Amino acid sequence: xxxxxxxxxxxxxxxxxxxxxxxxxxxxxxxxxxxxxxxxxxxxxxxxxxxxxxxxxxxxxxxxxxxxxxxxxxxxxxxxxxxxxxxxxxxxxxxxxxxxxxxxxxxxxxxxxxxxxxxxxxxxxxxxxxxxxxxxxxxxxxxxxxxxxxxxxxxxxxxxxxxxxxxxxxxxxxxxxxxxxxxxxxxxxxxxxxxxxxxxxxxxxxxxxxxxxxxxxxxxxxxxxxxxxxxxxxxxxxxxxxxxxxxxxxxxxxxxxxxxxxxxxxxxxxxxxxxxxxxxxxxxxxxxxxxxxxxxxxxxxxxxxxxxxxxxxxxxxxxxxxxxxxxxxxxxxxxxxxxxxxxxxxxxxxxxxxxxxxxxxxxxxxxxxxxxxxxxxxxxxxxxxxxxxxxxxxxxxxxxxxxxxxxxxxxxxxxxxxxxxxxxxxxxxxxxxxxxxxxxxxxx
Numbered sequence: 466x467x468x469x470x471x472x473x474x475x476x477x478x479x480x481x482x483x484x485x486x487x488x489x490x491x492x493x494x495x496x497x498x499x500x501x502x503x504x505x506x507x508x509x510x511x512x513x514x515x516x517x518x519x520x521x522x523x524x525x526x527x528x529x530x531x532x533x534x535x536x537x538x539x540x541x542x543x544x545x546x547x548x549x550x551x552x553x554x555x556x557x558x559x560x561x562x563x564x565x566x567x568x569x570x571x572x573x574x575x576x577x578x579x580x581x582x583x584x585x586x587x588x589x590x591x592x593x594x595x596x597x598x599x600x601x602x603x604x605x606x607x608x609x610x611x612x613x614x615x616x617x618x619x620x621x622x623x624x625x626x627x628x629x630x631x632x633x634x635x636x637x638x639x640x641x642x643x644x645x646x647x648x649x650x651x652x653x654x655x656x657x658x659x660x661x662x663x664x665x666x667x668x669x670x671x672x673x674x675x676x677x678x679x680x681x682x683x684x685x686x687x688x689x690x691x692x693x694x695x696x697x698x699x700x701x702x703x704x705x706x707x708x709x710x711x712x713x714x715x716x717x718x719x720x721x722x723x724x725x726x727x728x729x730x731x732x733x734x735x736x737x738x739x740x741x742x743x744x745x746x747x748x749x750x751x752x753x754x755x756x757x758x759x760x761x762x763x764x765x766x767x768x769x770x771x772x773x774x775x776x777x778x779x780x781x782x783x784x785x786x787x788x789x790x791x792x793x794x795x796x797x798x799x800x801x802x803x804x805x806x807x808x809x810x811x812x813x814x815x816x817x818x819x820x821x822x823x824x825x826x827x828x829x830x831x832x833x834x835x836x837x838x839x840x841x842x843x844x845x846x847x848x849x850x851x852x853x854x855x856x857x858x859x860x861x862x863x864x865x866x867x868x869x870x871x872x873x874x875x876x877x878x879x880x881x882x883x884x885x886x887x888x889x890x891x892x893x894x895x896x897x898x899x900x901x902x903x904x905x906x907x908x909x
Contacts, residue, residue: 504697520667529588800839
């Protein structure tokens with residue numbers, strides 16, 4: 466388990482590290498508004514990618530993972546994606562002409578996004594290559610912000626957008642090579658028929674990204690850009706964390722169909738949450754100062770609240786993939802749709818209050834709790850919860866000790882480091898079979 470995960474984790478970890486360094490740099494040096502615009506750009510590109518995919522990406526990836534004759538299905542998917550991207554491109558051009566908002570230029574990148582087939586590398590059993598390409602795509606624009614921000618200040622955003630396009634184009638060609646397929650396919654006239662075939666997965670996919678990575682697209686209608694900028698810094702930590710959890714799911718996507726593999730993935734995810742909960746929940750003030758200086762002094766308690774969202778995400782990490790593999794598309798669709806509607810209602814209601822900064826975090830928490838309950842009962846009834854709750858009890862001793870150290874000694878980088886080390890030793894002693902063993906054997 467560890468060997469394959471290591472390389473994927475390395476590239477993915479570097480991608481996330483660059484993202485965190487970038488948002489830290491932006492909030493420290495370029496201001497909350499620049500952070501807000503950057504967050505909306507990132508949310509928009511994820512949203513555009515999801516519109517182009519709209520079920521096809523997940524369905525094709527499932528076909529790649531389970532069928533030996535996947536290339537014909539991949540061709541249909543890519544040609545359909547390209548055709549739809551032209552409509553998204555047209556929308557972007559018209560919207561930019563009327564609005565003049567630089568964020569709308571992201572919609573014009575739809576054809577580049579459509580032609581990028583790196584998603585198939587995971588289903589094709591090449592997660593390390595996929596992770597390395599993801600690193601390249603993330604590194605280019607983020608390094609551009611860090612290198613050019615000193616010279617251009619807030620005007621660095623166009624450079625970021627241009628480098629996003631370059632990264633997408635480059636990784637698309639490389640992914641086609643390693644998949645053994647063509648980069649370009651002729652647009653398919655009857656593309657709507659193919660999209661309609663996977664419409665339930667498509668709606669679920671759009672809803673899924675709106676829940677977290679693209680929520681700022683929705684929030685941009687109700688919140689000031691400064692508030693969005695503040696939330697973007699914390700949201701980036703949540704996205705990075707969820708991306709880390711996704712490493713295990715993507716790496717072992719094909720194996721999730723095996724008996725109880727989803728439970729072992731969730732146990733591994735909860736171990737990861739235990740480690741991250743120490744800096745995020747217990748030593749949250751130290752973490753915020755380390756990353757963002759004094760930016761969050763007045764709203765520091767939001768970070769441990771985000772830690773609660775992280776816990777719920779780990780609790781059900783493999784669940785949606787399990788439902789996808791089992792073709793329980795309705796379960797994913799309805800659970801995520803209800804969760805999104807609740808989240809949006811909470812965000813809108815809080816936008817009219819003096820505590821509006823809490824709107825998105827509370828919306829995220831309630832939505833994540835809805836997903837845990839919906840998928841948990843939908844997949845394995847009450848047993849889903851009892852198995853995971855019993856495991857959580859084994860994680861508590863080092864976490865309680867970490868809190869005790871903070872209470873009696875104080876909060877510092879040293880006590881934070883010692884607490885993490887103690888937790889790491891505990892995990893290696895008691896969960897070594899899970900960490901180092903096979904994911905598909907019944908050995909834990």
